[in-house]
Amino acid sequence: MDRFPPELDFAVTDSQKxxxxxxxxxxxxxxxxxxxxxxxxxxxxxxxxxxLTLLGPSGSGKTTLLMAxxxxxxxxxxxxxxxxxxVILAPPHKREVGMVFQSYALFPHMxxxxxxxxxxxxxxIGGTERISRIEEALETVQLSGFxxxxxxxxxxxxxxxxxxxxxxxxxxxxxxxxxxLSALDKKLRERMQIxxxxxxxxxxxxxVYVTHDQREALTMSDRIAVINDGExxxxxxxxxxxxxxxxxxxxxxxxxxxxxxxxxxxxxxxxFRDQLVxxxxxxxxxxxxxxxxxxxxxxxxxETDERTIVLKGVLREAVFxxxxxxxxxxxxxxxxxAVRIGTGGTANPAGGNxxxxxxxxxxxxxxxxxPGGRAQ
Amino acid sequence: xNWWSRPASDTQITHGGRLWLYTLAAIIMLLLVxxxxxxxxxxxxxxxxxxxxxxxWSLRWYEEYLGTAKWIRATATSVQVGLxxxxxxxxxxxxxxxxxxxxxxxxxxxIFLLLITPMIVPVILIAIGTFYAYGRVGMNNxxxxxxxxxxxxxxxxxxxxxxxxxRSYDLSQEQVAxxxxxxxxxxxxxxxxxxxxxxxxxxxxxxxxxxxxxxxIAIFVSGGANATLTKHMFAALRDYIDPTxxxxxxxxxxxxxxxxxxxxxxxxxxxxxx
Numbered sequence: 001m002d003r004f005p006p007e008l009d010f011a012v013t014d015s016q017k018x019x020x021x022x023x024x025x026x027x028x029x030x031x032x033x034x035x036x037x038x039x040x041x042x043x044x045x046x047x048x049x050x051x052l053t054l055l056g057p058s059g060s061g062k063t064t065l066l067m068a069x070x071x072x073x074x075x076x077x078x079x080x081x082x083x084x085x086x087v088i089l090a091p092p093h094k095r096e097v098g099m100v101f102q103s104y105a106l107f108p109h110m111x112x113x114x115x116x117x118x119x120x121x122x123x124x125i126g127g128t129e130r131i132s133r134i135e136e137a138l139e140t141v142q143l144s145g146f147x148x149x150x151x152x153x154x155x156x157x158x159x160x161x162x163x164x165x166x167x168x169x170x171x172x173x174x175x176x177x178x179x180x181l182s183a184l185d186k187k188l189r190e191r192m193q194i195x196x197x198x199x200x201x202x203x204x205x206x207x208v209y210v211t212h213d214q215r216e217a218l219t220m221s222d223r224i225a226v227i228n229d230g231e232x233x234x235x236x237x238x239x240x241x242x243x244x245x246x247x248x249x250x251x252x253x254x255x256x257x258x259x260x261x262x263x264x265x266x267x268x269x270x271x272f273r274d275q276l277v278x279x280x281x282x283x284x285x286x287x288x289x290x291x292x293x294x295x296x297x298x299x300x301x302x303e304t305d306e307r308t309i310v311l312k313g314v315l316r317e318a319v320f321x322x323x324x325x326x327x328x329x330x331x332x333x334x335x336x337x338a339v340r341i342g343t344g345g346t347a348n349p350a351g352g353n354x355x356x357x358x359x360x361x362x363x364x365x366x367x368x369x370x371p372g373g374r375a376q
Numbered sequence: 377x378n379w380w381s382r383p384a385s386d387t388q389i390t391h392g393g394r395l396w397l398y399t400l401a402a403i404i405m406l407l408l409v410x411x412x413x414x415x416x417x418x419x420x421x422x423x424x425x426x427x428x429x430x431x432x433w434s435l436r437w438y439e440e441y442l443g444t445a446k447w448i449r450a451t452a453t454s455v456q457v458g459l460x461x462x463x464x465x466x467x468x469x470x471x472x473x474x475x476x477x478x479x480x481x482x483x484x485x486x487i488f489l490l491l492i493t494p495m496i497v498p499v500i501l502i503a504i505g506t507f508y509a510y511g512r513v514g515m516n517n518x519x520x521x522x523x524x525x526x527x528x529x530x531x532x533x534x535x536x537x538x539x540x541x542x543r544s545y546d547l548s549q550e551q552v553a554x555x556x557x558x559x560x561x562x563x564x565x566x567x568x569x570x571x572x573x574x575x576x577x578x579x580x581x582x583x584x585x586x587x588x589x590x591x592x593i594a595i596f597v598s599g600g601a602n603a604t605l606t607k608h609m610f611a612a613l614r615d616y617i618d619p620t621x622x623x624x625x626x627x628x629x630x631x632x633x634x635x636x637x638x639x640x641x642x643x644x645x646x647x648x649x650x
Contacts, residue, residue, distance in 0.1 A: 070555055092554040093563075099555035105548040109570045118566075119556035166556065176555075 021049035021206050022083030022173050024069065029078030031064055038064040039075060040230040046208060048083070051200045053209045055217040056227035057253065063178060065227065066210045070176050071095050082173050098167030100177040104159045106151045112138070112162050113147035119170040137165040140199070157188050164196075168203055175207040181216065193219045214254045218242060226250050248372050251289040258337050260288040262369070270369065273331070275309050278369050289368040292326065292340035298361030308361045313337065315358045329360055412629055419622035426617050437623040446608065447624070453598075454588055454605040457522050461587035464527040466580040469534025474564070476535075477542045492532035499592045502528070507596040517599040525593045530583035537582060541575025578639040585635055589628070
């Protein structure tokens with residue numbers, strides 16, 4: 001196991017901070033494999049110095065996009081620019097990108113120091129400068145003194161750090177990471193997420209990160225690009241992606257949610273079971289998205305509260321899950337709502353009442369309305 | 377519990393129950409090895425003829441071998457052809473194995489089969505075909521001709537050995553190397569080759585042995601000053617029975633065994649590294 005130093009801050013020296021942060025501009029990027037569009041006319045602007053996550057299910061095209069930025073696959077059409085310089089035809093070794101792979105891909109026939117020194121050696125940086133830059137990088141990832149170790153003497157977390165050090169030691173124009181934490185166990189992964197975020201803040205290098213883990217994306221990113229079926233579905237901050245999903249796919253993929261179809265009343269407003277939910281534009285179906293943790297158990301009195309929408313149902317099940325309690329409420333035969341309530345203090349109104357009638361409340365400011373019919 | 381009633385492995389079957397299998401395996405191994413080993417005592421015989429067991433012991437046939445210019449020249453030819461075959465077949469085998477391993481092209485399976493046909497087709501057919509083809513271009517009895525023909529035989533072995541080595545190699549290392557600034561050639565030589573080096577060395581040794589032990593093609597396309605050791609041995613066996621053959625065979629068996637043991641050793645060393 002890793003031993004973790006008590007402080008989280010990475011030591012970063014001046015030479016590493018000089019890393020220039022370039023924006024990445026992607027226009028109209030298309031890649032087809034036979035009849036399947038792995039990327040379908042993707043436009044994406046990665047701001048200089050930001051941590052942007054490509055989030056999507058497997059097969060969504062997120063890795064294809066990352067590999068296109070790295071130069072390992074050649075899109076059929078489109079443009080990729082690093083700070084205004086077109087790179088789409090440049091081979092990977094001319095792009096100056098630091099890359100971290102899921103498998104780490106450390107070189108087992110080299111020591112830790114030689115692994116980190118590899119990109120420096122290729123750039124003709126030798127002697128004391130190479131040694132001192134390797135030292136700096138090791139220090140940055142908190143592995144000082146590990147230089148002479150062999151790769152097989154390192155734990156998973158340490159390998160991860162070496163792969164990281166090797167990727168930024170030469171001052172790449174952008175840093176690319178392909179699910180770099182997925183091989184670590186949960187605790188270590190969550191720890192590394194925070195560390196990576198810190199490291200990014202210190203280095204300030206434009207970073208594109210690929211993951212299928214929505215929680216990881218929410219934790220680490222400045223902005224999240226949600227990708228599905230080769231298309232960019234939404235590009236927004238974690239908070240906005242979570243609170244204002246663009247469509248049913250995003251609402252369903254990120255966080256827990258229940259989708260409730262809305263109907264229009266006589267005045268054209270959107271309602272759910274005769275409760276006014278909101279206004280919306282012309283045509284189409286609209287769906288109400290509710291997050292379990294934004295729902296709460298209420299009482300009949302709450303119905304008079306203007307700020308709250310109250311639904312009546314039957315308590316089906318209450319499951320204790322440690323940090324919270326999951327309560328399932330049947331609105332009527334087929335619609336079931338999940339409500340997540342805290343377990344601390346006096347909050348335990350659900351237990352023992354299975355089969356009884358309950359009221360569920362949702363604050364109007366937590367209402368999410370998305371276009372389209374019921375998803376899936 | 378004694379050995380007899382102890383389980384043979386992670387099963388309920390005891391060593392006693394496995395006895396028939398051990399016996400069968402021992403018989404098969406003996407049958408494989410005895411024909412090879414029988415020449416060893418024969419080579420130390422004092423007799424004019426191949427004799428087993430020898431009635432008197434002597435080293436005269438080793439002296440005969442080392443003292444005859446014809447044998448020494450043939451040995452030199454065999455070693456030369458073997459080394460050249462190794463130098464031709466190993467790089468080609470590595471290149472082919474790498475290309476087939478990396479490529480996602482549909483035709484890779486077909487190309488692989490094509491490349492290993494020399495292993496499938498009876499060698500006598502290759503020998504006859506090569507003989508007539510070389511007759512047209514005047515390459516019979518030349519070192520070049522023999523090296524090329526032997527390389528065709530050694531190539532499939534080299535490809536298979538190197539492919540096996542590549543299977544346990546993580547190709548994303550090469551991608552990392554390229555992202556870090558190495559072009560494909562550098563990435564291959566600095567990252568991939570050092571890690572498959574044991575397979576490459578094994579392929580080289582087996583390529584040498586394939587040529588050094590080969591007799592059928594040599595009979596057809598080698599001759600004159602460029603006749604190989606095996607061709608001379610075959611001719612000697614046909615024309616006059618002489619224990620020199622046994623002496624040479626013994627030397628060849630030892631050389632081949634050492635090389636094969638070397639490849640095994642390298643293989644287990646690689647296993648230990650992982």
